[in-house]
Amino acid sequence: MARYLLLFLLLSAQLVSGQSPKKPLRVGIVGLEHDHVNGILNKVFRQTGQTDIEVVGIAEPNRELAEKLAKRHGFSMNLVYPTVAEMLDKTKPEAVTDFSRIVNHKKTVDICAPRGIHVMVEKPLATTYEDAKQMAALAKKHNIQLLTNYETTWYSSNHKAYAIANTDKSIGDLRKIVVHDGHQGPKEIGVSNEFFSWLTDPVANGAGALFDFGCYGTNLSTWLMHNQRPLSVMAVTQQIKPDIYPKVDDEGTIILTYPKTQTIIQGSWNWPFGRKDMEVYGQTGYVFTVDGSRMRVRLKDDKSEQAIQANQADAPATDPFAYFARLIHGETKPDELTSLENNLIVVEILDAARQSAKTGKAIKLPK
Template identity: 80%
Template sequence: MADAQPNRKPLRVGVIGLVHTHVHGILNKAFKQANQSDIEIVGIAEPNRELAERYAKQYRFPISLVYPSVEQMLDKAKPEAVTDFGRIIDHLQTVKICAPRGIHVMVEKPLAVSYDQAKQMEALALKHKIQLLTNYETTWYGSNHKAYALANTDKAIGDLRKIVVHDGHQGPKEIGVTSEFLDWLTDPVANGAGALFDFGCYGANLSTWLMHNQRPLSVLAVTQQIKPDIYPKVDDEATIILTYPKTQTIIQASWNWPFARKDMEVYGQTGYVNTLDGTRMRIRLKDDKTERSTEARPTDAPASDPFSYLARLLHGETKPDELTSLENNMIVVEILDAARQSAKTGKVVPLKQKL
């Protein structure tokens, strides 16, 4: 896998919002990495001047790159694509502004705060023929792609029976996220929910991928407020069960883990594969007497990072990745919406099966 293509110009990228601290990834790549030729940040839309000046100083970019509104940034900087690091509820507005201009959009996970908003975004993306991608850290884990290959390409573990996904950390306040991030991440309107959306989306994304974009028959979710003194408005603990005709997925999303984790267990009829992090894995196949450890390579992932992937995709140098795709992430938001409803009502939510 070669990310950089020295014979082409970098992709002109606009950054929308600085209040999601995942933005450090693209700022570090664009302004700190030597010899990176994938992307060029041509403009940043951020109305909070103090925040913009803080990052300009940290990453040594000219404050002239920053515009107070998305429209001004698009008009003056003329990016080919934007990456959205704002509140999840604002993703729809980003697409409303960018899609009619033919500007591609990559948002941070999840795609939207509701299935209704996701459908509006999908309609705009399809009408104006833009890429609308959702970025997850776990998309760039070689271990997940090796697990997928063992389960689906090689069919080494038999038909899938159970998928268990664990994601989360000790809590956003406990790990010291910025106040700008914490303010909206713990707001049920701006983020959709608490841990249920923040970390439940990873499992929904991976399960949908492993199940070839099959929608589950039903969704059941249980949420808790274990720390209401810290998170009075949102859940901090969530478990989601997805039922498929012959498979079950259990998503464990939490702001209460003792340590940060993003790992997965995939069980088939004849074997299993567990991912421990981005590279380390444990596997036991049909004829194995015990499990064995292995490691994935960086080249097992579609790119080394989302921004290299975005540049390669828009320059026609790589095929679309299913984990970032609109089709997958429409199902993810449908699952999250149903999970929120299930947690509120205490009932299983059946998903209407499309003909």
Template identity: 55%
Template sequence: MQKTILLIFAFVLFLNYSFAQSQEQIPVRMAMVGLSHGHSPWIFNRKDKTDVDLVGIYEPNRELSANYTKRYGLDPKLFYTDLDKMLEETSPEAVLAFGSIFDHLEAVEKAAPRGIHVMVEKPLTYSLEQALKMENLAKKHQIHLLTNFETSWYASTEKTYQLFQDTDKFGEIRKAVFHHGHKGPKEIGVGKEFLDWLTDPIQNGGGALIDFGCYGANIMTYLMKGRRPVSVTAVTNTFKPEIYPKVDDEATIILDYGDAQAIIQASWNWPFDRKDMEVYGETGYVISEDKSRMRLKTWGQDEERIEVSPKDLGVFVDPFTYFAKVIRGEIKMEKHSLYSLSNNMIVVEILDAARKSAASKQTVFL
């Protein structure tokens, strides 16, 4: 009898192991919804990876589709100009939204009722009204809804979070300053399709405020473990109206948490590209110069320079691999983590309030 039980137990373990192995080996079927975002080439430059199978691409702009077909040697049969048809015929497990920010809502509206998971390019959306619709759809249909930021791949972002868990060394966070931006999308030469919607107040919801203000809001929400600020104050300018007549190209956002502040500097006017931040605690600071180089200082100690790597900290540098592992259940996102829906709902709330504050020239209380 005991031998029979042991055999059954061993067989069950074998089945579980075999199922786990088969799940790991089966690529996640993903489809793209839009190609106009300047980051859309990322997925075509990972041909050595086998965790994702690209099964379809929805792009209504036939000229843009033709350009991608030629540039990356893609099968023309991958392309669709009808989103519903693409989803029905290709049966993806997940979609990647690489169109305008305004179009993120449609991607979720089409995918969620079909049980298809969604990852959008940052930010989740620009309107709190749209975000609430997306959140309701994701929860109702029990899908994952992720937002991808380049700074989520930065080892320095995760290291900063980890260092401030040690409140005995650095104290509680009191101030953070975020610098994100570049010379401007036209100045750095983004594609026409990207520039057209990036500088449109409807399709993008704003200019630098939305494009780069979202980074600081996302990271600060992570550092504050999902806390919402008490108030948002913002000032926007358009220093280059001849280039950006419809949207802002300069934005400063102040977040007040009652016991901490964040200053988010988002710009299309930096003389060079920037993605760096400073976080100050009660007894020390952590300054991230870029994705890997950092400076640390605490009371009574000399400043220390360190360099961190994604591998050492368990940071994923490929958002598609991360998304695939979330879908397969190999990763469980923390509620306030950088990709998570709860974090990015707060990001949208901050951006929405910042736009209203800049327009009214008044502080907006959440």
């Protein structure tokens, strides 16, 4: 009885204030072959009380994979359709989240944009700059949101570092950015067979560690540099474990040269432990991120560095799917790290980095 009374009071308060209960964002999932899909499946089908999104359909041609994940997360196979077009036509989502191979991102935008369906893809946006430009043109033509999701976008430490460096300008003009991302390797950490098969394919993924983890630092550097494109891109890749990764690099380093700043991006499948951290140096101080919340800072008059902690409120959200729903419903402003403007530059840089690694030469970006 008390439960129904509480519900009545909540509904009455909303009616008095002129508000109607918020409906969850109707979301379709494109592809299940990216292990990051477990995040949204866990949120929707295993967490009680979440009202941000509703998964209305899943497009996945691999029935065996769909059945495996349905058993793990408890969703009905009635949600699963063999093609994206059929899923969209039958379920009418407002937005989709793409967990297919990176090369297929353009196909998703091709079919969703004309229908006015918003899209969020997993990083990076595309495997080539040409694809990225065509995707951006479609998104703008049909007035849809086209976002790129990175784990590090939701790190409060990154946003506090940005505030110290750029908003407060506490470390002076930026001089050097160093970003480290990666882990021991996809096989070594035990990714699924479906994920491994395309993640280690140069066409499906764009490259190996160079794209898989180089995109993080490229995204962060572009953000810190206010979407300024670098003058040149230089990259070196290696196959340290060709027996495991015969088709792609497992080690990639990218150097971005700006007029008065340099960025070094180290993406690797050879770290002894998983890491996603960053060093930002200015003329008069530095700020380091250790993980999603811990940081180290030394300013001009400090005799030694200080360990500090970022707060959750420093980040735009802690959940990318809740953020996606709020953005589509007009309840929050677009975040720069997920933005199309930033991620067009990211793919331009990655494309140049791949070319540089192949030729052994620095690639100058056109002005």
